[in-house]
Amino acid sequence: MLSKETIAIIKSTAPILDEHGETLTRHFYQRLFSHNPEVAPFFNKINQVTGSQQKALAAAICAYAANIDNLEILGGAVELIAQKHVSLQIKPEHYPIVGENLLASIKEVLGEGATENIINAWAEAYGLLADILIGREKQIYTENATMIGGWEGFKPFKVIKKEKESEIITSFYLVPEDKAELPLFKPGQYITIRVPEQNNQTTMRNYSLSDKPNQDWFRISVKREIGPSAHTPEGYVSNLLHQEIEVGTILEVAPPCGEFFLEVTEKHQRPLVLLAAGIGITPLLSMLLSATEAMPEREIIVIHECLSLRLQAFKPTIDALAKKNTNLKVHYRYSDVIPKTENSNNLSAGVIDLKLIKSMVPERNADYYFCGPQAFMANIYHELLSWGVPPNQVHFEFFGPKQTLEKPKSGQCPMGN
Numbered sequence: 001m002l003s004k005e006t007i008a009i010i011k012s013t014a015p016i017l018d019e020h021g022e023t024l025t026r027h028f029y030q031r032l033f034s035h036n037p038e039v040a041p042f043f044n045k046i047n048q049v050t051g052s053q054q055k056a057l058a059a060a061i062c063a064y065a066a067n068i069d070n071l072e073i074l075g076g077a078v079e080l081i082a083q084k085h086v087s088l089q090i091k092p093e094h095y096p097i098v099g100e101n102l103l104a105s106i107k108e109v110l111g112e113g114a115t116e117n118i119i120n121a122w123a124e125a126y127g128l129l130a131d132i133l134i135g136r137e138k139q140i141y142t143e144n145a146t147m148i149g150g151w152e153g154f155k156p157f158k159v160i161k162k163e164k165e166s167e168i169i170t171s172f173y174l175v176p177e178d179k180a181e182l183p184l185f186k187p188g189q190y191i192t193i194r195v196p197e198q199n200n201q202t203t204m205r206n207y208s209l210s211d212k213p214n215q216d217w218f219r220i221s222v223k224r225e226i227g228p229s230a231h232t233p234e235g236y237v238s239n240l241l242h243q244e245i246e247v248g249t250i251l252e253v254a255p256p257c258g259e260f261f262l263e264v265t266e267k268h269q270r271p272l273v274l275l276a277a278g279i280g281i282t283p284l285l286s287m288l289l290s291a292t293e294a295m296p297e298r299e300i301i302v303i304h305e306c307l308s309l310r311l312q313a314f315k316p317t318i319d320a321l322a323k324k325n326t327n328l329k330v331h332y333r334y335s336d337v338i339p340k341t342e343n344s345n346n347l348s349a350g351v352i353d354l355k356l357i358k359s360m361v362p363e364r365n366a367d368y369y370f371c372g373p374q375a376f377m378a379n380i381y382h383e384l385l386s387w388g389v390p391p392n393q394v395h396f397e398f399f400g401p402k403q404t405l406e407k408p409k410s411g412q413c414p415m416g417n
């Protein structure tokens with residue numbers, strides 16, 4: 001527990017962090033990597049270049065400062081961070097390294113404004129947050145290691161099949177080299193792949209499991225990232241997977257993690273609405289495959305937005321499911337032109353909007369899961385909430401550090417969702 005004085009100091013620094021949050025976290029990462037290069041391989045460098053990691057950390061610190069006297073409301077944020085940390089094998093011994101660099105960065109950025117009282121209060125508060133995260137991470141590590149088929153750290157998996165799903169998306173089927181059973185992951189969760197990088201370093205990426213649990217393999221489906229412009233380097237791991245990883249290759253895999261999943265044992269009968277843009281279909285496909293099997297009577301609506309038919313993955317799989325399951329309604333929305341070869345009436349041009357959702361969902365009281373780029377998710381999020389969908393029925397995942405879905409009011413700390 002923090003003292004009243006510490007709580008008061010932390011709350012009083014929230015506006016300062018709001019103003020300097022990203023400068024502070026940018027400085028922090030530079031400092032961390034120059035003073036403690038041994039932790040650099042845990043991070044994806046591109047998330048520093050694009051600033052998304054600085055923003056995610058700044059938002060987390062801000063939310064923490066603003067809610068220091070009511071930490072329960074950060075429960076969702078803690079679970080997301082803990083699952084991400086476990087997926088990347090962050091351990092208790094790393095916390096003092098981060099804490100030391102964070103406190104030094106506060107001093108260096110705020111200068112004289114960082115009084116001894118402020119630094120001591122933040123040291124105490126960091127310690128509390130670190131304990132909360134370390135405690136939850138310990139539970140997840142234990143669950144992952146002790147469940148049937150579970151394991152600790154990274155373990156070698158062999159690629160047994162490589163299957164093209166679209167012009168830019170390829171699936172990889174992975175089995176443990178030790179032929180052990182696979183754990184029952186929750187549909188929507190992701191695994192972590194670790195691959196070699198230059199200078200004898202390694203780098204890690206998360207990939208959602210795109211098949212249902214209880215198969216003889218893990219399947220990931222990877223979009224080849226060609227980069228936003230001709231001058232930007234191509235994505236490292238996705239291109240490595242597409243171009244160099246073949247059947248028979250061994251990949252290092254860490255156990256499934258993540259708090260974005262469908263609980264198929266839940267007995268309520270609200271309709272289930274799955275909304276995806278592009279590669280965001282992967283966790284939702286796992287949910288769809290699991291839900292049609294575990295709850296065949298439940299009404300399910302799937303809407304997949306894609307640039308074009310050529311880039312769209314899994315249409316044949318979803319169409320086949322819809323043919324078999326009369327409770328499943330499917331619609332495809334294309335940003336380009338509607339494919340000419342199709343004569344189906346479940347295709348349209350544009351982006352997913354509330355009008356389309358309303359036309360397919362019998363009532364707004366449904367469970368909504370969505371995944372895709374930030375602009376897509378921010379739009380869906382606001383439309384659903386403005387329609388009156390309860391926030392606890394709205395679930396989403398970013399394929400990278402969490403970004404804000406809020407339209408920030410000026411001078412307001414970006415709170416975690």
Ligand SMILES: Cc1cc2nc3c(=O)[nH]c(=O)nc-3n(C[C@H](O)[C@H](O)[C@H](O)COP(=O)(O)OP(=O)(O)OC[C@H]3O[C@@H](n4cnc5c(N)ncnc54)[C@H](O)[C@@H]3O)c2cc1C
Binds near residue numbers: 206221222228235237
């Ligand atoms: C929970 C989770 C689940 C995920 N599930 C999936 C999934 O199912 N399928 C999937 O395909 N992906 C998924 N991802 C994304 C995946 O983890 C990788 O981020 C993705 O494959 C890109 O990695 P990369 O190494 O190819 O690209 P990186 O090397 O990390 O580069 C990322 C992007 O930045 C661009 N870039 C590179 N250098 C620069 C620069 N200097 N300036 C600006 N831009 C630059 C690259 O071209 C690329 O577009 C998931 C991510 C998360 C967090």
Ligand code: HEM
Binds near residue numbers: 053081400
């Ligand atoms: C109290 C301490 C900490 C807090 C509040 C914190 C917060 C966060 C947040 C908010 C994210 C982004 C999650 C997301 O949106 O995906 C994150 C990711 C991450 N954290 Fe931490 N963290 C802490 C400690 C640590 C430590 C000790 C390490 C070890 C080096 C670490 C390494 C990472 C890494 C590698 C990522 C993923 C970065 C990426 O995507 O490249 N964190 N953390």
